[in-house]
Amino acid sequence: MKPISYGRQSIAQEDIDAVVETLKSEYLTQGPQIKEFEEKFAKYVDTKYAVAVANGTVALHLCAMALDVQPGDKWLTTPITFAASANCIKYCGGEIEFVDIDPETYCIDIDKIEQKLISAPAGTYKGIIPVDFAGYPVDIEKIYAVAKKYDLKIIEDACHAPGGYFIDSKEINQKCGNSRFADLAIFSFHPVKHIATGEGGMVTTNDKELYDKLCLYRTHGITKDENLMDENHGGWYYEMVELGYNYRLSDMQAALGISQLKRAAEGVSQRQKIADSYTKAFSEIEEIQTPVVPKNVSHAYHLYVIQVDDRKGLYEHLREAKIFSQVHYIPVHTMPYYKKQGWKKGDMPVAEAYYKKCLSLPMFPTLSNEEQQYVINKVIEFVSK
Numbered sequence: 001m002k003p004i005s006y007g008r009q010s011i012a013q014e015d016i017d018a019v020v021e022t023l024k025s026e027y028l029t030q031g032p033q034i035k036e037f038e039e040k041f042a043k044y045v046d047t048k049y050a051v052a053v054a055n056g057t058v059a060l061h062l063c064a065m066a067l068d069v070q071p072g073d074k075w076l077t078t079p080i081t082f083a084a085s086a087n088c089i090k091y092c093g094g095e096i097e098f099v100d101i102d103p104e105t106y107c108i109d110i111d112k113i114e115q116k117l118i119s120a121p122a123g124t125y126k127g128i129i130p131v132d133f134a135g136y137p138v139d140i141e142k143i144y145a146v147a148k149k150y151d152l153k154i155i156e157d158a159c160h161a162p163g164g165y166f167i168d169s170k171e172i173n174q175k176c177g178n179s180r181f182a183d184l185a186i187f188s189f190h191p192v193k194h195i196a197t198g199e200g201g202m203v204t205t206n207d208k209e210l211y212d213k214l215c216l217y218r219t220h221g222i223t224k225d226e227n228l229m230d231e232n233h234g235g236w237y238y239e240m241v242e243l244g245y246n247y248r249l250s251d252m253q254a255a256l257g258i259s260q261l262k263r264a265a266e267g268v269s270q271r272q273k274i275a276d277s278y279t280k281a282f283s284e285i286e287e288i289q290t291p292v293v294p295k296n297v298s299h300a301y302h303l304y305v306i307q308v309d310d311r312k313g314l315y316e317h318l319r320e321a322k323i324f325s326q327v328h329y330i331p332v333h334t335m336p337y338y339k340k341q342g343w344k345k346g347d348m349p350v351a352e353a354y355y356k357k358c359l360s361l362p363m364f365p366t367l368s369n370e371e372q373q374y375v376i377n378k379v380i381e382f383v384s385k
């Protein structure tokens with residue numbers, strides 16, 4: 001058996017052809033593939049605008065800039081996420097406060113958000129960054145209702161969930177990152193995620209004004225738009241009107257993204273099939289806690305997370321069998337950087353209890369039946385020892 005990692009990209013011949021085609025074209029960066037990728041991605045997640053960027057982390061930074069995060073502004077996020085979800089507010093000088101997770105969904109606990117908002121003076125908090133953890137669509141409709149009441153902005157970190165959705169209270173299908181209940185949403189195209197472009201990311205929104213800001217900040221704050229410029233000296237002329245960055249995606253990467261997108265929906269159903277097999281195989285085994293998925297939710301399964309008491313033992317047992325499971329995540333508030341800001345172990349009891357037991361098993365569309373059975377056997381072999 002070949003080594004099996006927890007996640008892995010799938011690159012088909014058509015992907016390779018698409019990139020080679022772009023290499024032979026006029027443009028390597030800022031060419032026609034970017035626009036096409038943005039339009040097709042927007043359609044895939046059911047939103048109006050999409051802005052392709054260099055990675056998911058800068059997507060978050062651009063969101064914080066577009067929503068005008070100022071020094072001292074306080075935003076809320078979950079401790080069970082990749083650090084970048086929190087860091088984007090720090091980039092702009094703002095402050096992050098963590099809110100504990102829901103023990104069933106592993107996403108931010110919405111009741112705890114509300115408790116925090118009720119007990120703080122009006123205007124204390126400026127925004128929330130919910131995460132569709134592991135591919136579970138966070139109940140963003142409910143978060144939106146709370147955020148409206150307290151005048152908070154929302155950036156949905158949908159890195160784990162392109163293709164996931166939930167049925168809302170009006171029976172409408174809401175795709176993760178569609179920005180119906182958020183100001184902005186973001187995605188990553190890192191190879192362990194659903195769609196791989198090497199490095200890459202996307203911001204989505206339904207708001208034209210935010211869209212324009214994202215485009216401006218993505219490319220140095222430079223514009224050729226007459227309406228934004230003080231002067232115009234001719235065809236060559238541009239003005240730098242804001243302090244922006246070079247956060248662009250290249251045309252080669254966009255070509256890969258377009259090609260990958262064609263198989264994205266199929267990839268999600270494959271992931272769901274794999275998840276069903278795991279859940280079925282472990283259903284009778286008391287020592288293993290499998291994900292809870294309500295009927296109105298279509299989980300995108302970036303990760304398949306189980307909880308077991310001897311997590312370290314299982315991790316090592318699998319490693320010996322060349323199965324490279326992983327832990328998602330070490331709670332962000334216990335990172336030394338955030339500890340320096342006053343956070344400590346014990347602050348987020350549900351997240352910390354979850355962290356002690358969680359393990360992400362191999363989950364990617366090209367995982368074969370044989371490989372999956374091997375993983376299942378090794379897991380069961382360990383827990384029933």
Ligand SMILES: *Cc1c(COP(=O)(O)O)cnc(C)c1O
Binds near residue numbers: 056057058188190199
């Ligand atoms: C991967 C990831 C990011 C960052 O994306 P990069 O493309 O690696 O910068 C942000 N948030 C979450 C939840 C992620 O999983």
